[in-house]
Amino acid sequence: MRVGEVAVIGRPNAGKSTLVNRLVGEKIAIVSDKPQTTRKRALGVARGPGYEIALVDTPGIHRPQFRMNAAMVRDATGALRDADLVLWIVDASERVGSGEGFLERLVSDSGRPAILALNKIDRVAKPKLLPLIERFAASPSVREIVPISARTGDGVDRLAALLAANLPEGEPAYPEDFLTSTPETEWIGEVIREKLLDRTREELPFASAVLIDSVREDAEKGLAVVTASIVVEKEGQKGIVVGRGGTMIREIGRAAREELEAQTGRRFFLDLTVKVQERWRDDERFLSRIF
Numbered sequence: 001m002r003v004g005e006v007a008v009i010g011r012p013n014a015g016k017s018t019l020v021n022r023l024v025g026e027k028i029a030i031v032s033d034k035p036q037t038t039r040k041r042a043l044g045v046a047r048g049p050g051y052e053i054a055l056v057d058t059p060g061i062h063r064p065q066f067r068m069n070a071a072m073v074r075d076a077t078g079a080l081r082d083a084d085l086v087l088w089i090v091d092a093s094e095r096v097g098s099g100e101g102f103l104e105r106l107v108s109d110s111g112r113p114a115i116l117a118l119n120k121i122d123r124v125a126k127p128k129l130l131p132l133i134e135r136f137a138a139s140p141s142v143r144e145i146v147p148i149s150a151r152t153g154d155g156v157d158r159l160a161a162l163l164a165a166n167l168p169e170g171e172p173a174y175p176e177d178f179l180t181s182t183p184e185t186e187w188i189g190e191v192i193r194e195k196l197l198d199r200t201r202e203e204l205p206f207a208s209a210v211l212i213d214s215v216r217e218d219a220e221k222g223l224a225v226v227t228a229s230i231v232v233e234k235e236g237q238k239g240i241v242v243g244r245g246g247t248m249i250r251e252i253g254r255a256a257r258e259e260l261e262a263q264t265g266r267r268f269f270l271d272l273t274v275k276v277q278e279r280w281r282d283d284e285r286f287l288s289r290i291f
């Protein structure tokens with residue numbers, strides 16, 4: 001067996017979480033078209049013929065503007081230290097800028113070998129990949145470069161085999177039914193946040209957080225009753241999330257409930273409230289509740 005831990009790193013929006021979900025074969029991380037969707041590490045176990053890979057999905061590396069962002073970047077870079085191998089995801093449909101140079105130094109400083117996946121090749125003409133491959137082949141830490149599409153699955157089996165081949169031999173480290181390290185309460189909050197991200201834009205996705213206040217089993221009704229708060233930074237943002245006559249918040253709750261029910265086969269009741277907390281992204285006390 002090939003067994004080990006792989007830190008999945010890259011810039012925001014590169015497709016890290018999409019890929020982790022595909023390799024694990026279950027949704028263990030939320031995904032959105034907004035950058036900075038993932039705010040903290042999540043471990044998901046991918047299993048295949050002769051391998052067990054603990055994939056650590058991380059927040060995208062970016063220049064931090066608030067304490068929250070600094071915590072995100074710290075969390076991501078910390079994952080490198082514990083990993084046997086780095087999986088560096090680059091969005092091949094984007095221009096390569098200074099962000100990739102920063103990641104290159106990070107990987108090189110970690111002293112870990114890296115596999116680089118050029119993602120989103122479903123959006124890129126083949127000839128455009130060649131200069132990218134050349135660019136990253138020059139990077140000393142990069143052992144292999146694999147073009148993939150996390151969305152369509154193109155190249156992903158080859159990538160999994162390469163990751164496995166670059167891990168040490170060993171015995172499985174997780175019980176057969178273990179999928180992810182994310183506790184259920186946290187996962188409920190993530191699903192709610194994903195539905196919020198789907199429906200908001202500009203500053204709101206960045207300025208929103210979800211706190212789970214309680215999860216209670218109502219045995220009589222066969223329901224998990226969840227009380228949660230969506231926290232935003234300004235009154236105007238609260239108005240948007242609540243929506244006209246509460247339509248938006250109801251939509252978010254409905255979408256989150258449907259996904260949770262489909263995923264678990266259980267029934268949920270979500271009681272959502274929107275709250276304003278100014279500058280929470282710089283508030284250490286607040287941040288200690290989500291990190």
Ligand SMILES: Nc1nc2c(ncn2[C@@H]2O[C@H](COP(=O)(O)OP(=O)(O)OP(=O)(O)O)[C@@H](O)[C@H]2O)c(=O)[nH]1
Nearest residue numbers: 012013014015016017018033036037038060150151
């Ligand atoms: N066309 C295309 N889109 C992709 C692919 N992989 C991911 N995406 C899209 O890219 C966006 C970002 O995907 P995520 O998986 O959330 O990216 P991430 O790297 O985890 O982003 P952060 O958590 O913000 O760092 C989503 O809209 C995905 O659907 C791909 O292979 N092709």
Ligand SMILES: [Mg+2]
Nearest residue numbers: 016017037038
């Ligand atoms: Mg992510």
